[in-house]
Amino acid sequence: MDLKKLGEEIIKKANAWGADEAEACFQNIKTFNVNVRKGEIETLQKSVSAGLGLRIFINKQLGFSYTSDLSEKSLDEAIKKTFELARITEAKPWQGLPDFGPQTLSDLDLYDPEIAGIPDEKKIAIAREVEKIAMAQDKRITNTEGGYFSSTEAEAGLFNSNGIAYVFKQTSFSFSVYIIAGEGDNMQGGGWGSSKRFFKELVPVEEVAKKAAQRALEQLGPKPVPTKKVPVIFDRYAAPAFWMGIISALNGDAVYRKTTFMTDQLEKAIASPLITVVDDPTIPRFISSSPCDGEGNITRKNVVIEKGVLKMFYYDSQTARKAGVKINTVARRGGYKSLPFAGSMNIIVENGQDSFESLMKDIKEGFYVKGLRGAGTDVTTGSFSVGASGFWIVDGTIVHPVDGLTLGGSALEILKNIDKVANDLDMRGSVNSPSFRVAELTVGGKRA
Amino acid sequence: MDNFRSSTPIKRRVFLKRGLESGALLVSFPLWKELLLSGPEALAEKAPAAFAVPKEDLRKLLEIALSRGGEFAEIYLEYTVINTISLDEDKISTATRGLDMGAGFRVLQGEKTGYAFSDDLDFSRLKEAAETAALISSGKAGASPQKLKTLSPPTYYEVKVSPDTIAPKSKVELLLRANTIARAFDKRITQVGIGFGDINKKILIANSEGLYVEDNQTLSRFGVNIAAREGDKRSTGYESKAGSYGFEHFDVKLAEDFARKACEMAIRTLPAGDAPAGEFPIVIAAGFGGIFFHEAIGHSLEGDGIRKKTSCFWDKLGQPIASSIVTLVDDGSYKGGWGAVNVDDEGYVGHKTVLIEKGTCANFLQDKLNAKLMKMNQTGNGRRQSYQFFPIPRMTNTYLLPGEAVPEDIIKSVERGLYIAKIGGGNVSSTTGRFVFSVTEGYMIEGGKITQPLKGIMLMGSGQEVLKNISLVGNDLLVIGGGSCGKDGQSKPVGFGNPTLKVDKITIGGRKA
Numbered sequence: 001m002d003l004k005k006l007g008e009e010i011i012k013k014a015n016a017w018g019a020d021e022a023e024a025c026f027q028n029i030k031t032f033n034v035n036v037r038k039g040e041i042e043t044l045q046k047s048v049s050a051g052l053g054l055r056i057f058i059n060k061q062l063g064f065s066y067t068s069d070l071s072e073k074s075l076d077e078a079i080k081k082t083f084e085l086a087r088i089t090e091a092k093p094w095q096g097l098p099d100f101g102p103q104t105l106s107d108l109d110l111y112d113p114e115i116a117g118i119p120d121e122k123k124i125a126i127a128r129e130v131e132k133i134a135m136a137q138d139k140r141i142t143n144t145e146g147g148y149f150s151s152t153e154a155e156a157g158l159f160n161s162n163g164i165a166y167v168f169k170q171t172s173f174s175f176s177v178y179i180i181a182g183e184g185d186n187m188q189g190g191g192w193g194s195s196k197r198f199f200k201e202l203v204p205v206e207e208v209a210k211k212a213a214q215r216a217l218e219q220l221g222p223k224p225v226p227t228k229k230v231p232v233i234f235d236r237y238a239a240p241a242f243w244m245g246i247i248s249a250l251n252g253d254a255v256y257r258k259t260t261f262m263t264d265q266l267e268k269a270i271a272s273p274l275i276t277v278v279d280d281p282t283i284p285r286f287i288s289s290s291p292c293d294g295e296g297n298i299t300r301k302n303v304v305i306e307k308g309v310l311k312m313f314y315y316d317s318q319t320a321r322k323a324g325v326k327i328n329t330v331a332r333r334g335g336y337k338s339l340p341f342a343g344s345m346n347i348i349v350e351n352g353q354d355s356f357e358s359l360m361k362d363i364k365e366g367f368y369v370k371g372l373r374g375a376g377t378d379v380t381t382g383s384f385s386v387g388a389s390g391f392w393i394v395d396g397t398i399v400h401p402v403d404g405l406t407l408g409g410s411a412l413e414i415l416k417n418i419d420k421v422a423n424d425l426d427m428r429g430s431v432n433s434p435s436f437r438v439a440e441l442t443v444g445g446k447r448a
Numbered sequence: 449m450d451n452f453r454s455s456t457p458i459k460r461r462v463f464l465k466r467g468l469e470s471g472a473l474l475v476s477f478p479l480w481k482e483l484l485l486s487g488p489e490a491l492a493e494k495a496p497a498a499f500a501v502p503k504e505d506l507r508k509l510l511e512i513a514l515s516r517g518g519e520f521a522e523i524y525l526e527y528t529v530i531n532t533i534s535l536d537e538d539k540i541s542t543a544t545r546g547l548d549m550g551a552g553f554r555v556l557q558g559e560k561t562g563y564a565f566s567d568d569l570d571f572s573r574l575k576e577a578a579e580t581a582a583l584i585s586s587g588k589a590g591a592s593p594q595k596l597k598t599l600s601p602p603t604y605y606e607v608k609v610s611p612d613t614i615a616p617k618s619k620v621e622l623l624l625r626a627n628t629i630a631r632a633f634d635k636r637i638t639q640v641g642i643g644f645g646d647i648n649k650k651i652l653i654a655n656s657e658g659l660y661v662e663d664n665q666t667l668s669r670f671g672v673n674i675a676a677r678e679g680d681k682r683s684t685g686y687e688s689k690a691g692s693y694g695f696e697h698f699d700v701k702l703a704e705d706f707a708r709k710a711c712e713m714a715i716r717t718l719p720a721g722d723a724p725a726g727e728f729p730i731v732i733a734a735g736f737g738g739i740f741f742h743e744a745i746g747h748s749l750e751g752d753g754i755r756k757k758t759s760c761f762w763d764k765l766g767q768p769i770a771s772s773i774v775t776l777v778d779d780g781s782y783k784g785g786w787g788a789v790n791v792d793d794e795g796y797v798g799h800k801t802v803l804i805e806k807g808t809c810a811n812f813l814q815d816k817l818n819a820k821l822m823k824m825n826q827t828g829n830g831r832r833q834s835y836q837f838f839p840i841p842r843m844t845n846t847y848l849l850p851g852e853a854v855p856e857d858i859i860k861s862v863e864r865g866l867y868i869a870k871i872g873g874g875n876v877s878s879t880t881g882r883f884v885f886s887v888t889e890g891y892m893i894e895g896g897k898i899t900q901p902l903k904g905i906m907l908m909g910s911g912q913e914v915l916k917n918i919s920l921v922g923n924d925l926l927v928i929g930g931g932s933c934g935k936d937g938q939s940k941p942v943g944f945g946n947p948t949l950k951v952d953k954i955t956i957g958g959r960k961a
Contacts, residue, residue, distance in 0.1 A: 044584050064544040189880070374886055
């Protein structure tokens with residue numbers, strides 16, 4: 001498929017037919033995924049799919065449509081219908097394409113040219129191997145959801161009537177395993193995986209398998225604990241769920257509408273001075289990197305929180321214009337079916353000074369969170385409540401696993417009460433954090 | 449592309465969330481018929497053109513899909529139009545339209561599934577997809593596909609007036625009138641978001657056992673989202689109506705009424721205080737408690753987890769798993785339900801399945817593959833998000849049958865506990881049965897009376913425990929729609945419901961120790 005030709009034609013047509021401004025977003029994705037369970041292939045799926053999302057502005061009115069049918073007839077129809085959709089809506093002065101034009105995209109090295117040469121058999125073998133090794137780790141491992149491998153080769157195109165015409169390719173590879181330990185009322189699942197842009201950079205199968213087994217085994221036989229206020233350590237792999245709640249409260253439009261608890265916090269100390277958070281989607285070869293955002297703005301490293309002080313809110317071009325804010329906009333897009341929206345791309349909470357061990361050693365009684373469950377932070381009120389599992393700590397050592405606890409508090413209080421940050425950051429996804437400790441938090445247990 | 453899996457490598461996590469998230473209002477409005485410049489084609493007239501694959505071709509494709517020795521082959525064709533329109537900041541702000549069209553091929557061989565799809569319905573592309581799905585098996589062709597016979601399923605949808613035949617101004621009027629009511633309701637109301645929308649899906653399923661069936665599915669939803677503020681206190685309110693409904697189910701009176709109800713919720717919960725933490729008795733209001741049964745029990749009764757013995761209920765058939773006043777059903781034939789299906793996505797007729805009968809585990813939810821492997825009957829629960837996915841066991845409309853108790857008496861029976869009016873969403877591990885739910889509207893019960901509104905309530909526990917701790921079931925069943933359930937990366941509309949009920953003890957996560 002020649003995305004460049006297709007994109008430029010669509011924009012030309014939309015303009016010729018009377019659009020003030022037009023934007024076309026294409027996606028063309030080739031996927032392979034396989035699930036192996038108990039050594040046998042359970043599901044195998046291979047597909048190619050493509051689609052277009054079209055945003056048109058007429059007199060500051062917005063119309064949006066998408067289609068998975070890229071035939072010329074269907075595309076013409078999509079353009080016409082998007083015009084009509086725009087005419088139903090009311091004009092808003094801030095609506096229109098972003099102010100920036102074409103820029104030079106960095107080559108972030110996100111495409112693995114070897115993808116075409118990796119045989120399906122090799123991918124299936126990895127899914128089979130990771131399950132086999134994980135199952136063999138311990139006699140108490142009783143069941144499995146299987147090993148999984150997935151690869152995608154995506155071509156994306158973004159075009160608009162201000163001259164933006166970007167086409168870029170990305171690859172990704174991931175594999176994972178999920179096994180179950182224990183029996184009857186004492187079953188615990190554990191999973192782990194690896195996701196990379198380059199096939200050769202995937203972490204060794206053994207490492208993933210062992211980690212999945214360990215995560216299930218260590219949670220076997222949880223014991224109840226009382227409800228009380230204690231110091232709480234967030235594990236580096238549980239922490240992202242907490243940070244996602246904080247980041248979602250930084251939405252610029254919600255600030256404009258005053259519907260987030262962060263509304264009045266810009267340039268104020270919202271967190272402990274130990275906390276610095278950046279958003280950096282420009283790391284070469286990284287899984288969460290991208291040369292441009294969902295509106296075609298080149299990506300940059302942004303500082304979100306600097307030594308506890310809130311430095312920015314997230315705006316896309318529409319919400320920035322509406323709020324009258326001058327800022328580097330960051331727009332995300334959930335594929336071609338989605339309008340752009342403001343949001344983070346690759347959050348990194350910077351490493352602290354402490355070793356992980358030193359977070360635990362002076363705790364008399366406390367909770368080490370390994371897994372979070374649930375929504376977390378209420379963006380409107382800032383109240384924080386989640387389900388949690390992990391370990392109970394007494395006198396600086398882990399005494400037993402716990403499950404079915406709740407954590408409750410206020411998101412701002414938690415941020416301010418962070419008293420130690422570990423130096424164990426492991427870059428794995430779109431939100432990355434070292435382990436950290438909160439001086440005091442309410443743990444809801446069995447006994448009131 | 450697949451970041452979720454890397455940072456959260458937990459595969460079998462299921463969750464359910466309320467359709468209308470506060471703030472980000474994404475709702476739909478069926479305007480598209482009027483919008484066609486090329487003439488007033490309705491979906492029903494438009495789709496057959498896309499579906500113009502002759503039956504002989506379908507059979508030929510099924511034959512190709514079986515050419516490597518697969519036991520069963522199936523084609524799923526889909527043509528879906530989704531329209532959204534929303535009102536925000538006193539203006540009709542967004543109108544969108546989406547078209548999804550494609551065909552998925554599935555080949556089964558023992559426990560194996562081969563799947564491929566194409567979004568191009570050209571015969572050569574369909575043939576390629578059929579060949580790819582066939583590769584799950586690696587032998588010679590076995591049985592050839594049966595002659596296709598058309599199935600005519602019953603109708604469980606309540607669609608008299610197809611929403612896409614209605615003038616846009618009628619729906620715009622609903623949004624505007626609801627907005628006027630909400631804006632005038634109270635000066636503490638700061639945000640009003642309203643939407644109306646529909647999903648029009650036409651599907652065609654043909655399989656190697658000779659099944660041929662078509663179905664037109666229509667879902668409509670109207671929703672109001674409110675935000676209120678007073679000083680530092682903030683709250684939200686919402687109300688929605690959603691189901692397999694035609695436009696006759698929506699009018700200005702309903703729109704205004706829903707605007708009022710959403711405002712009342714926001715104002716009521718403005719003075720909310722911090723929730724307590726610990727173990728308490730709770731009363732769950734009729735309607736939203738259904739999320740609870742969907743999450744905490746329903747997912748653990750789905751055939752895939754049962755067959756693989758990864759569900760906590762895999763060996764519980766015929767055994768008591770709940771208190772004897774609990775009878776739970778999943779009902780694809782629930783008329784007008786948000787999860788109603790004339791046929792499921794494998795062409796099996798919508799069905800009412802008793803999951804728990806008077807406390808005893810009575811049935812599991814099955815799709816074709818798991819039913820066959822377990823030598824059990826299909827239950828009409830084989831569902832998929834779209835042609836891009838193969839079907840898996842999923843719920844439709846899941847609800848607890850009503851009991852004898854009077855709702856007021858249930859509240860009176862609690863000395864100190866919580867009243868749960870609305871639940872926002874939750875998730876569960878079907879392995880351990882452990883769940884969490886976030887409560888969007890809840891109150892203290894003190895001395896048998898509902899008192900202080902609370903914020904930040906989290907319910908936590910395991911399905912097994914809660915089922916046994918249900919001590920009172922009211923006579924006021926309410927089934928609601930609008931929710932979206934996610935499982936294995938597939939999202940699907942589901943309905944749920946319950947009468948008012950009491951759970952003797954459950955863990956509440958709040959911030960007051």
